[in-house]
Amino acid sequence: MTSRDRILARIRRAVPPPAPDTRPGPGPCPGPDPGAGIPRDYLRVHGTRTPHERVDLLAANLTEYRAKVHRTDEDGLPPLLTRLLAERGSRTVLVPPGLPPYWLSAAGRTRVHDRRAATAQELDRVDSVVTGCALAVAETGTIVLDGARDQGRRRITLIPDHHVCVIRVPDQVVDSVPQALDRLDPARTLTWISGPSATSDIELDRVEGVHGPRTLEVVLLGAQ
Template sequence: MSDSRDTASRDRASREVVLGRVRAALRDAPVPPPVPREYRPAGRDASLEMLIDRLVDYKAVVHRVSEEEVASTVTGLAGESVIVPTGLPHAWRPAGAVPDDGLAPDRIAAADAVLTAAAVAVAETGTIVLDGSPDQGRRIITLLPDVHFCVLRPSQVVAAVPDAVARLDPRRPLTWISGPSATSDIELNRVEGVHGPRHLHVLLLTG
């Protein structure tokens, strides 16, 4: 027992020696200046054209449509099996759309496409954010189908990431989407569809 106490005592003494040397070395260190936070302020005007340019650069397809044209646009591009979240407006749903009322993963993966709304989009980065609201649904329905159709209102487009963060609730399940799912191997060969849909269609509402 005494050996254990002696070892613990030596350890504490050694630790204090090391910490003392660290404190001494830092005693005369300069105080770092405060980090500026005003270099990327929120509140700048958003540019729809910039968002479209970024989305196209990410190989997403952008369609400018009215609310009345959402369903017919999806019908013309997708197959017969389109999954929608239960809170998606009925006017947007193509004929035969399948609401996600707890569908099994294999049923979701077998669907031709998924159609959702969005929470916000960032013009500067071409990023669309989903937050799991009723018109966006569970994260799984936007990861397994090969095609994702996403309806976006102009009022949901913000200039930069700080603007998006200001609008979002960090307690919600946030999914940040910058174009179709893609990755590269060690030789930089691009492979699409590894972690999500290979095709992203953004339906930007005109009204």
């Protein structure tokens, strides 16, 4: 028996056969629920945290992934974004259609609005992109984008080399991936980001900016 035969045999044993069609009239019989009978006895969260501890854990894990983490409140956000773009030397900043206007009210940079007709080459010439997020996962240091209007299409956060992502804390922070899945819409396009884009070769030489931004800056927006 080949490896392929063994794998297929295990699949057949795991998937129950469809129930016989006892309904009158034509039409296919609905198959079994693929999720039925799957044990879900894993821990949904590892430990108990206050909202403040949850945000601190997120910040620590983001830093571990080499993201740059900043904290500010509503009044401090526009000058902070202005400073981050200036330190980067950004002359152009890509703006999703639903980004709150006051976020970049003091930026003083040329705003590039996302257009469906924009090519990858045009997006690559943009210096920075600023977005919101759907939520963030503290235990894994992961940011999730779902294509909402304050985040824009997936491509605008994968092509520019510098991504600044604003997370409203503590409302947009959950402890674990299972909790995140409960709050996310599976019908939306989801992008899960854990630090800057990076890869390592067989010698473990790390290269950043391979299939996404080389630099990820995260702003934790909440009461100071």
